[in-house]
Amino acid sequence: MPDEYPLFQPQDHDATASAAFRFLRHVNAVYGLSLANYYDLYKWSTAHLDLFWGNVWDEASIIGDKGLHVVDNATLPSANPAWFTDARVNWAENMLHCRSTIKIALIEATEPTPDESTPRLRSVTYAQLYALVADVVSALIHHGVKAGDRVASYSSNCIENVAACLAASAIGGIWVSAAADFGSTGVMERLEQVQPKIIFSVDAVVYNHKIHQHLPKLRALLAGLTNKIPTPKVVIMSTISQPDTQSWESDWIGWESFVKEGQERKLGRSESGEIEWTRLPFDAPLWILFSSGTTGRPKPIVHRAGGMLLQAKKEFAICGDLRPDDVFFYYTTTGWMMWNFLVSGLSIGCTLILYDGSPLRDVGLLWKLVDDLGITIFGTSAKYLDHLSKNYRPRDHHRLETLRHIYSTGSPLAPPLFDYVYEHIKPNVLLGSITGGTDICSLFAGMCTALPVFRGEIQCRMLGMAVESFSPAGSLNPPDEAGELVCTRPFPCMPLGFWPLPGFASETDVRAAQERFYQSYFAEFEDHGDHIVITRSKMGNGGGLVMLGRSDGVLNPGGIRFGSSEIYEVLDTCFSSPAAGHAIVDYLAVGQKTDGGADERVVLFVKLAPGQELSSDLEAKMKAEIRTRRSPRHVPAKIIQVSDVPYTLNGKRVEVLVKKIINGAPLSSVNPATLSNPECLTFYHDIGEKLRAEYP
Numbered sequence: 210m211p212d213e214y215p216l217f218q219p220q221d222h223d224a225t226a227s228a229a230f231r232f233l234r235h236v237n238a239v240y241g242l243s244l245a246n247y248y249d250l251y252k253w254s255t256a257h258l259d260l261f262w263g264n265v266w267d268e269a270s271i272i273g274d275k276g277l278h279v280v281d282n283a284t285l286p287s288a289n290p291a292w293f294t295d296a297r298v299n300w301a302e303n304m305l306h307c308r309s310t311i312k313i314a315l316i317e318a319t320e321p322t323p324d325e326s327t328p329r330l331r332s333v334t335y336a337q338l339y340a341l342v343a344d345v346v347s348a349l350i351h352h353g354v355k356a357g358d359r360v361a362s363y364s365s366n367c368i369e370n371v372a373a374c375l376a377a378s379a380i381g382g383i384w385v386s387a388a389a390d391f392g393s394t395g396v397m398e399r400l401e402q403v404q405p406k407i408i409f410s411v412d413a414v415v416y417n418h419k420i421h422q423h424l425p426k427l428r429a430l431l432a433g434l435t436n437k438i439p440t441p442k443v444v445i446m447s448t449i450s451q452p453d454t455q456s457w458e459s460d461w462i463g464w465e466s467f468v469k470e471g472q473e474r475k476l477g478r479s480e481s482g483e484i485e486w487t488r489l490p491f492d493a494p495l496w497i498l499f500s501s502g503t504t505g506r507p508k509p510i511v512h513r514a515g516g517m518l519l520q521a522k523k524e525f526a527i528c529g530d531l532r533p534d535d536v537f538f539y540y541t542t543t544g545w546m547m548w549n550f551l552v553s554g555l556s557i558g559c560t561l562i563l564y565d566g567s568p569l570r571d572v573g574l575l576w577k578l579v580d581d582l583g584i585t586i587f588g589t590s591a592k593y594l595d596h597l598s599k600n601y602r603p604r605d606h607h608r609l610e611t612l613r614h615i616y617s618t619g620s621p622l623a624p625p626l627f628d629y630v631y632e633h634i635k636p637n638v639l640l641g642s643i644t645g646g647t648d649i650c651s652l653f654a655g656m657c658t659a660l661p662v663f664r665g666e667i668q669c670r671m672l673g674m675a676v677e678s679f680s681p682a683g684s685l686n687p688p689d690e691a692g693e694l695v696c697t698r699p700f701p702c703m704p705l706g707f708w709p710l711p712g713f714a715s716e717t718d719v720r721a722a723q724e725r726f727y728q729s730y731f732a733e734f735e736d737h738g739d740h741i742v743i744t745r746s747k748m749g750n751g752g753g754l755v756m757l758g759r760s761d762g763v764l765n766p767g768g769i770r771f772g773s774s775e776i777y778e779v780l781d782t783c784f785s786s787p788a789a790g791h792a793i794v795d796y797l798a799v800g801q802k803t804d805g806g807a808d809e810r811v812v813l814f815v816k817l818a819p820g821q822e823l824s825s826d827l828e829a830k831m832k833a834e835i836r837t838r839r840s841p842r843h844v845p846a847k848i849i850q851v852s853d854v855p856y857t858l859n860g861k862r863v864e865v866l867v868k869k870i871i872n873g874a875p876l877s878s879v880n881p882a883t884l885s886n887p888e889c890l891t892f893y894h895d896i897g898e899k900l901r902a903e904y905p
């Protein structure tokens with residue numbers, strides 16, 4: 210269990226001056242209450258959904274028409290109700306409310322090419338971004354894009370991509386993004402489902418200090434879409450070098466010309482040049498994100514504009530206390546929801562850092578950016594921090610004076626990494642381990658400037674998110690007991706459904722999407738698929754949250770259920786640290802069915818440092834540490850050396866898929882386009898046959 214003493218706590222003054230406490234005082238004043246701490250506010254927020262979300266709208270200064278309705282507070286827990294039914298809002302209008310000619314909105318930093326020694330930087334002020342978006346709005350309209358049309362991107366994390374997203378939303382278009390590092394087959398599986406009218410693509414990217422030409426991938430994508438969907442318009446963005454238009458198809462158009470077309474036509478703007486925002490209902494679709502779908506076609510999850518806006522404002526302005534003078538960085542590609550999360554930071558008026566390239570080829574690069582650009586909020590993944598912890602101590606090389614918060618997500622942040630951050634990055638920083646998912650494109654639990662940080666724990670459940678731990682039988686668990694993450698009350702950014710929505714395709718296709726959606730989220734209780742513990746409430750936090758892994762990856766030998774992270778944590782502490790000689794580089798634990806499926810045994814796969822062999826001595830040491838630090842039940846029945854551990858394109862370890870494969874699922878059930886290293890699965894398939902032969 211996590212330690213009792215906080216690794217970080219806000220000074221008394223900071224806690225009560227925090228945005229969460231300001232909101233609490235507002236609620237007390239308006240409703241004559243005496244809520245005293247975060248937990249009181251949290252309970253109120255999940256009990257009075259209508260009052261809470263209505264006040265978030267007001268306090269976060271949402272631009273738009275709120276109307277009178279918020280939600281029917283008595284709605285059954287399992288429902289996905291309508292919110293703000295008479296509101297009218299435009300997401301992009303709220304992102305571009307700052308019009309400063311001085312304040313920098315975006316700084317793009319690209320990993321150095323072989324000819325460069327430092328990242329290449331470009332920036333735009335809020336006023337310049339507004340002007341660019343206005344031109345792109347006009348160009349989109351000129352090319353026939355209208356509200357409800359899908360606008361796709363196959364791009365790097367560049368300024369143009371943000372502008373295209375904002376412009377699409379300004380006219381009610383629906384943004385669909387795939388990262389440039391995705392293979393064309395995976396992108397085709399996404400885009401054929403949503404049929405975009407236009408695709409923005411880069412022509413090259415830099416990764417690992419090399420320039421990678423992107424047009425061959427774009428061509429393969431377009432060839433794959435031919436005859437499946439109406440041909441989309443293609444706009445090429447050249448961010449690395451001058452465009453080589455000679456090599457383009459004749460109907461492709463360059464970004465510069467596209468913007469110029471918009472500038473000349475001035476469509477979708479008033480006489481004075483203001484963008485004529487298309488304010489739509491709260492539930493109007495904003496973007497479509499895809500589940501990683503390792504075994505089938507990725508699921509196109511549709512998010513509502515109003516919900517995304519309100520949720521981001523709550524997370525940033527109230528819980529995270531982000532301010533306009535923050536310089537906000539998140540290491541993400543454009544294909545991960547953390548890109549959408551980052552871009553929503555414009556609603557606060559922050560400066561956003563868009564980094565594109567490898568985060569680790571030069572381990573100091575991102576930390577140098579913190580000093581050079583004055584980054585205050587540094588977001589990354591647990592996987593990055595894990596790699597970094599084995600190679601680098603940022604505090605020894607960089608001042609990091611501006612840094613206020615570090616966020617981590619993607620997989621559980623193991624307790625030793627909390628120690629690493631506080632010892633080797635910065636002692637007085639708010640380490641916000643955050644969790645949510647693509648299906649809500651936001652957070653269930655995460656950061657709060659009014660609360661302390663406890664080792665191994667996510668600080669709190671976010672306001673308005675009625676997150677509980679449930680037993681497999683469906684009853685509420687007491688604190689400190691592991692169970693399923695269930696959100697028992699609705700919230701305004703629950704997904705609208707899977708694409709196609711009603712009105713966008715035949716009734717049969719819409720019904721099929723609705724059925725797939727229902728089966729994915731509502732058939733049982735609203736179980737999010739995460740195995741968690743909510744700890745006892747400490748210092749008014751209402752309990753921190755510990756992520757134990759995916760629920761379908763939960764290990765269950767002899768009826769004792771535990772998350773794979775309990776084994777990983779021992780490996781991290783004892784075998785992956787510099788002191789342990791970095792013996793273990795990566796790992797993956799799954800359950801193999803035994804006794805005809807009645808029981809299971811734990812199989813642990815380990816990737817060792819180059820040139821190392823799994824000796825019986827190392828195996829015995831691992832088992833001994835796991836037994837001592839956990840329990841005899843946790844000790845793997847088998848430890849097997851592997852050359853690679855499979856990951857999704859967004860860097861998530863795919864335990865569930867490996868579990869299925871070693872239990873007999875055929876390799877043909879895997880969708881290789883969703884993985885970054887599908888080739889390694891053959892090994893798991895072959896070893897699975899041997900394991901099953903031992904235990905038929």
Ligand SMILES: CC(=O)CC(=O)O
Pocket residue numbers: 546547618619620643644645646647651652
């Ligand atoms: C916030 C998140 O939960 C992000 C992710 O892990 O995909």
